[in-house]
Amino acid sequence: MARLDELKQNLVPGKVYRREDLTRWTTSVDRDIRKLLDAGELTKLSGGVYMRPKTTSFGRAPASDRDLVETFLRDKRFLLLTPNAYNALGVGATQLYNETVVYNRKRHGRFKLGNRVYDFRMKPEFPAVATKEFLLVDLVNNLKRLAEDETQVLERAKVVARELDQGALQQAADDYGGVRAKKFFRNVFTETGAVDG
Structure with missing residues (x-):
């Protein structure tokens, strides 16, 4: 005892x-x-x-989400994100999602930890903190997973992209963008004359 x-x-x-x-x-x-x-x-x-x-x-x-995920992964390198973060970008995303996405380098899949389900997605690269530039790139990467009108969101995303730090946005698109996101932002930068090279 x-x-x-x-x-x-x-x-x-x-x-x-x-x-x-x-x-x-x-x-x-x-x-x-x-x-x-x-x-x-x-x-x-x-x-x-x-x-x-x-x-x-x-x-x-x-x-806490952070303590739970860190213990589960045995790793401090991950990014917790909820699709609700896209709503603050002003691109017309208004849906509320009851899920937490975990970008990490070790696990992939949906795991129930306690009473919550986490969507673990393995990524080779992700930032330590989700900046607005990263969130906009991530939104375009994940648009097919969302319950939003894609055409409207993409039109508004172009407007928002022009208001953000162009260098930081181009870096985020290069570092974290999938094929569709890279093409989308390349077109936006070409329209604004902000493209490098």
């Missing part, structure tokens, strides 16, 4: 752990995890991923 108490004392409320993280405090990790799960001292979020519940005045708080 002393070993289980020691394990409990080392678990921080609200923090996400992998099974192997817990082996530093117990030699009977599976048995102790089962006891903590049964006692409500630990919550299973996914295979081998657990959280020490954190209680607030509103009840049990979910794990």
Whole structure:
């Protein structure tokens, strides 16, 4: 029992752990995890991923997206994004989406972690922070996945593209644009005379 108490004392409320993280405090990790799960001292979020519940005045708080994804991937290099971010660009995107996209270099597919589903997409390159320029390129990349009128969104995207930093937008299109996005922005830059080379 002393070993289980020691394990409990080392678990921080609200923090996400992998099974192997817990082996530093117990030699009977599976048995102790089962006891903590049964006692409500630990919550299973996914295979081998657990959280020490954190209680607030509103009840049990979910794990932060960042902590959850970092523990699941075993990697700090990822970008969390929701398609709702496109709405702030002013391109006529108004739909609300209940999903979080995770650009990363390790996993691909939809995974349920806790009560939420994350859409993991493997990408060789993505920025550390989603700038407006990146979001506009990403919008064009993902237009087929969205429930928006493509023609209207693309027309408005041209207007927005002219208002953004042309150098940063061209760099984002070069670095992160798919074939369609590269062609779209090449045409926009040609129209505005902002194309390099």
